[in-house]
Amino acid sequence: NAGVTQTPKFQVLKTGQSMTLQCAQDMNHNSMYWYRQDPGMGLRLIYYSASEGTTDKGEVPNGYNVSRLNKREFSLRLESAAPSQTSVYFCASSETKTLQETQYFGPGTRLLVL
Amino acid sequence: AQSVTQLDSHVSVSEGTPVLLRCNYSSSYSPSLFWYVQHPNKGLQLLLKYTSAATLVKGINGFEAEFKKSETSFHLTKPSAHMSDAAEYFCVVSDLSSSNTGKLIFGQGTTLQVKP
Numbered sequence: 001n002a003g004v005t006q007t008p009k010f011q012v013l014k015t016g017q018s019m020t021l022q023c024a025q026d027m028n029h030n031s032m033y034w035y036r037q038d039p040g041m042g043l044r045l046i047y048y049s050a051s052e053g054t055t056d057k058g059e060v061p062n063g064y065n066v067s068r069l070n071k072r073e074f075s076l077r078l079e080s081a082a083p084s085q086t087s088v089y090f091c092a093s094s095e096t097k098t099l100q101e102t103q104y105f106g107p108g109t110r111l112l113v114l
Numbered sequence: 115a116q117s118v119t120q121l122d123s124h125v126s127v128s129e130g131t132p133v134l135l136r137c138n139y140s141s142s143y144s145p146s147l148f149w150y151v152q153h154p155n156k157g158l159q160l161l162l163k164y165t166s167a168a169t170l171v172k173g174i175n176g177f178e179a180e181f182k183k184s185e186t187s188f189h190l191t192k193p194s195a196h197m198s199d200a201a202e203y204f205c206v207v208s209d210l211s212s213s214n215t216g217k218l219i220f221g222q223g224t225t226l227q228v229k230p
Contacts, residue, residue, distance in 0.1 A: 042204055042220030090157060103218060105157040
């Protein structure tokens with residue numbers, strides 16, 4: 001059982017380039033999330049999808065877009081990368097969007113924007 | 115608004131000695147609280163969670179945490195540290211202001227170092 005998978009594991013971009021981070025889960029979860037992790041700041045929510053067909057902004061959505069392609073997949077797109085988007089990105093999923101649900105995390109994508 | 119503060123950015127213990135990682139939260143509601151662990155270059159793994167049942171919560175790998183409403187604390191403990199416990203630990207609270215959206219608020223993290 002793979003759980004939550006993310007691709008790529010590592011990426012280097014130049015300022016202004018675009019890319020899409022992919023995330024997939026095989027646990028039949030309804031809700032999915034994208035976080036970024038920066039030193040000393042814990043994880044901050046970028047976007048989330050409470051259920052298939054819905055997406056909402058989190059704490060730090062500027063510069064990002066998301067697509068909930070189907071129940072399994074939730075992608076994060078950087079249209080014009082900036083050095084401030086250098087970070088580690090984590091995708092997570094949970095069975096539902098309720099408060100008590102455990103979120104399961106992928107291994108992360110390390111992004112460096114030059 | 116909910117918030118969470120991890121009181122130590124770095125904790126160092128010797129193998130076999132007790133571990134205490136401190137976490138205080140702020141919430142106007144009865145919160146759901148979690149501890150996650152992140153080993154180097156890995157994703158986050160749930161250690162334990164509190165969801166208004168028993169105040170002493172037992173998790174994986176011998177960790178436990180006690181919810182103390184009067185102190186607004188949710189400290190993580192383990193009686194005897196193992197070298198494999200060296201990792202970063204995050205205290206997390208559910209964002210109750212967001213109408214059941216399941217959004218999590220993370221503390222800044224505590225790095226646990228275990229010395230032989």
